[in-house]
Amino acid sequence: MRTPSTPLVLLLITVVKVTGKVFPFESVQLTESETTDFRAVAFGNTEAAPPWSSITQRCRAWPGSRAWPSESDWEQLNITLGGSLLRPLPAASACYQGESYNQTTCEWLINQSSRTHFWIDEPLSTLTQWPQGSTCPLTLDPPGTCTKGGFPEYVVNATTVKHVQAAVNFARNKNVRLVIKNTGHDFGGRSMGAGSLSIWVHNLKDFEFIPEYNVGRYSGMAVQVGAGVESWEHFNHMAANNITVVAPGGGTVGAVGGWVTVAGHGSLTSKYGLGADQVLSINVVTADGQFLTVDPNTHKDLWWALRGGGPSTFGVITSVVLKAYPPISTIRSSLAFTVDPSLNDTRPPQDPNALTNLTSFWYGVSLAYHYCPKIIGAGGYCFSYITPLGGSSFRFTSSQIVPDISSSDYTALLQPLYAELNTVHRIPVGAPPANTRPTLYAGDGRRTGAGDFPVNTRYRSRLFPASLWDNPDQAAWAATFAAIRAGVEEGGYTFHGIAYSPTLEKAGWPTTDNGSGSAVHPAWRTTALHGSFMEVQPEGIGAAEATVRDRKASEYLARLDAVFEEFANDAPRGAYMNEGDPAEEEWQTMFYGDKNYARLLDIKKKWDPWGVFWARTTVGGERWEVNTEDGYPMSQNGRLCRVVTKK
Template sequence: MRWFFFLLLLAPATLAVNFPWESVQLSKSDLVGYPDIAFGDATSSNATYHGPRCKVGPVDPEWPTADEWTRFNETLGGSLLKPIPPGAACYPGPNYDAAKCTYLLTTAAFSRFYSDDPLTILTDWAQGGTCVVSPVATGNCTQGGYPVYVVNATTVRDIQLAVNFARNRNIRLVIKNTGHDFGGRSTGAGALSIWTHYLKDFEYIPDYEIDRHRGQVARVSAGIEAWELWNYMDKHNTTMVVPGGDTVGAYGGWIAGGGHNSLSSYYGHGSDQVLAFQVVTADGRYRSVTPHQNADLFFAMLGGGGSTYGVLTSAIVKVYPPTQVTSLPLSFQGVRLYQFFAPTVTDAGGTLYSYVTRITNDSYTFTTTFELPNTSPSQAQALVASLFSALNQIGIPVNNTLPQSTASFAPAARTGAGDMPGNTYFGSRIFPRANWDNETIFNATFAAIRETVEAGYTFHGINHAATDKVAGYPGNTTSISPIWRNGLMHADFFDYSLFAPAAGGFGPAPPTEPQPSFKTGYAKFNSYMDLIRKATPAGGAYYNEGDVQEPGWQAAFFGGNYGRLVQIKRARDPWGLFWAPTMPGSERWVVEVEGKGDGVPSQNGPLCKSGSGWGEEERKE
């Protein structure tokens, strides 16, 4: 995933109550004689999960028959897919295709193939690694943690049908947008998947009033990717806040987790941009959500967890005037002075992106980029002058040359090509600003970072400060963790060794020497992450880029909002239809991974009751 973040622009259009496809909804006539697609009632006394211990899977007698799946597909109008993993082309068997396998290995990564595939997620280990694209594939390719069926949603009706069918037939349900998922939240063995990838409409509204907001807004669909919006930004000269990776979806899991970006210190996080949205909830109903209408959902779905409360279809979001960004690249050996300077940049509305990687036992690389919105090159040069001077004084020869100032979007047209699955494992940490306010505490923090890098883990720091003041309205009506508001840096710590080539069955080629087990490697990695957690006791973690095995994830990911989020989850989804690991209320369920997978927290197994969080009566079911 690429870490340089930009902005977007939307084209003028006339505001409608819904996009045309949102007006296509499930009707009463559809329900006649078809109880499998009936709506639910979350307020009913019977509205709770009374099924077997595990969700129904393909091997269970309760699994719909072929005729029942055919009827469901006909009701959908033919949008039900039963895809096989792309890697099947490389394995002996009926799906073997040498030409396609070669294409997947050589060309697909430069195309839209993986982004447009209904199954692919961009982290192989979360699926279970059962059908990895490989030039020397051996054994059998299996579906593993991939869903069995996929609804290619192009209308609200499609989503309602999938929600109701899965709930009424007790089938595991997952939601997939673009596949940018590093914790297995958009895939699942034996599941029915709602694929929102092709919900791509938008409309620009130059003057719109909603509550305390008056000005430009845009209505955006859930499946729009950043690259598509950057092209509109170039064309229409208007700025919005979106993620930086070309194929990351802006209005799905990104805003559900907060959504940090290059303008966090200037305009706030992604979840701070939403003024209203439309959603299909677990009962199958289509609802409008604002700070005053279905306010519990507005709070929960903006920062409080993805794939948990409903399926977002569209949103109304803030639009800003065109924003120039001045960038200053810098590369040198040494980082302490740079990090100590970070508050100066974030207080000016800027963002810092840095990487520190060990090359040898005593050799490291450090690179960073300063991004300063609405700052002239001369102003940017003056802002960092004291830092560059201090670096020169300790023998680091860096030059404070006049930086480049560019538009907040890339001028060249984009195509969204270039993503492919990988196997990176990492943890994250949000570092509180308080760790910079005291030099002793800062030194201890930096020492923990340095020790972790010296152990061989890559550090990626993003310094920003999306305070309440910066975020503006609707502010505290969303559930973004308070830890984000007090943070000065979000950092990822990458462990590339956990999935070395073919270790545990993952990767492009067999290992040339014995590989350590995932359990052993993860225990070491987590011990160094504990150093970071100890140095930041008031910190937390970003679940979109976090460790799916994060200790105390409830507090780390959601802070003091967790209790309220669980209440909303259980009130809106008493059936436990929506589930994703480390999301509010997820303690009630556990994936029983096939063969235990050497401790890899994949989704390759049935979803079953965990025995945690259920009432006595429910546990007896």
């Protein structure tokens, strides 16, 4: 957090509390005079930029090539940045023979680091490893040597807007690939890239509560949140100020940035809408290096695009102003049951409450999902997993979270579900929770670490239209659940289902502003479930096997698509990019919607004609590709080059 030391900074703090326009770190900006002697950080001019279709530079500069910035260039950049330029090695290099080898550190990384915040605070790592290329796996007995692979070459530890501006300008002027990273909650490789310069916004931790904020039709409480604030920190700020703010459910997910620019879901989605629906103002550094405040009255095209139009696309967000609400309490409870047909044998059962009949298990799971709209109707949220345990054994777990409800009403809401599970399907789940105590939504913040360990998680997701639940003869839901079951039972995937309803009515203004709206995919407004087929992609597999696994996953998504086409043909097709498949073939349609994408692409051409900001499946992403040596699908371990269109 900042420590004011001058009257100017004190004045800026006063301004922030009243208007929420600028943080002290945002007042430290790159000036024209600072670029005079070092033109590599000079500002850009979008009007003088080459045409979008120009192919003057086929590929981004590559380390070791003639086009790569010289050592003196990097040294001068570091001087401009005040020493914040890092060139870190992969953390796992401690396990490899050489100058970085340290057996104690290696053992700690393997055995203890997941209990800490280490990987979230590490400048290179992301929580999904496979896009990196597996060139430096974390192991006590490593094969070969450790190389950076898809990790960035340099990292700017951004603590001021000046740092962000200098990095953007340097990357643009020197034709260096640029990536943006916060905590590394990245399942598609957007926060890494071989031969790149990374802007690490993780330490932009400022937060301000604004008791009165007025813009357009909004008048009420608000908060301004720095780009590096994590959800657990966000919750603690809520508790300290006795307010509620819509936030990510995962404790170490960034509270703004990639969360709000894609859509952003959480426990209050059915009550207050998506993360993107909360935004009232955005501070951002654009591709020309300029620092702008974007709101309903300023830069209206960017205002529309930045709320739902994708991350790493239009600029580097430094802070966001969000709606704030009076403190709200929530009630949550868990529902869980398993099936293990082998328990009919003579061996002792591992779980005395486990089912032995697969039919009963799947009936129960289907019923639980089919019941979710009733919980959504109360403003609630179902968070669930169907997990294969090996053989014909499976586990179903679900949390039902409802805000602003009494204990008695909550128990009554769940009573029909528990009664049918117990009586009709003979699933021993007991009685619905009674005397459940509400907990303040603003009081859930804690510094988390356990589980935040790099793994090779792959998500393939869809937004399920709400109309699938409305079919009178249940044919639509039966077909939908059959496709889910096939993915788990035949495909071996874990199904992760999150039920909510972020309608336009819930979103409110400014999303409902006819003059601006937002770039959020229309499918969000008609969904009742975000569902993903999840797997851990094995380390060490080659490009051929990875391609086969991608094709297999696409087949199970295609089964869902066929059901949607048959029973919900009028609903827009969509998926959540933050938990979607980077190999999605129709990603423009699935992550943005066709009409939105065309408009977003025009805005991209206007604000970033150089293509400074690029990541897989972001707007304009089809113009570039990563040329890997081994052809591993969606890997970021290779040089970024323009796609050559054959005439």
